[in-house]
Amino acid sequence: MKKFDEINIIPFIDIMLVLLAIVLITASFISQGKIQVNVPKASTAVAFKSDELAKLVTVTKKGELYFNDKPISQEALESEVNQWDKAQKVTLKIDAEASFQDFVTITDLLSKNDIKNVAIVSMKEKGNQSNSMSMEKGTQ
Template sequence: MASSMGDDDNGINEINVTPMVDVMLVLLIIFMVTANYMTSQSIDMKLPKASTGQSNNADVKNLGFSIDKNSKLFLDGQPVNYADLAPLLAEKKAQKPDISALISADVKTPHGEVVKLIDFIRKNGITNFAINVEVEE
């Protein structure tokens, strides 16, 4: 009786990469869907150009106001209206008294909308603000 006990040379000696490929494909799909969602949340805006524009200091935490070409107001990318904005500005001002506002307005936004926003944030105690432009070369 010549049977081999424990010497099974017919076993699989390779690593099965199928589960790893499955995981990588799932991660790729999640990344693609997330990237698509993030770009759809951005505000369609064309900034006015100015030759004297300066880059913003990335270390400074600003309130990011945006007004699109349809005069819709956004705060840090989220739609907001003036009625909800006053308590929010008071809270932000209490957290950081020297907070400033960065205002981005589409080139087709009526001038009156920008003035209205500046007046509103100044009435709510935020006196430091800048207007975002695209720097001409």
């Protein structure tokens, strides 16, 4: 029988790489939220850190509101926004087929409370295909 002088760490490294891949894939699903929304396309994009996604407001094409992936009424959202700090970072995810009035209503609500650090989720165009998720940062 062969005597082992050192430990073979290659299987350990293989396992760690698989775990890293699983963590990265899971993190990308978490940052996009659970509500399925067809976001609009944009020609430019800015990358974000995950800590900047603290408050997520989602509007579906039917005009349904979600706050951090939980259904919320407009009145409840307004009372929630009233409690936020003026420097609060907000991510706005609106369906491309939602009415423009839905967008104006949400931005007006944020504007009334002087919340200016707003990121709008969009898909980056790549020719005629848009494959990657990106976020466009803007202020009101």
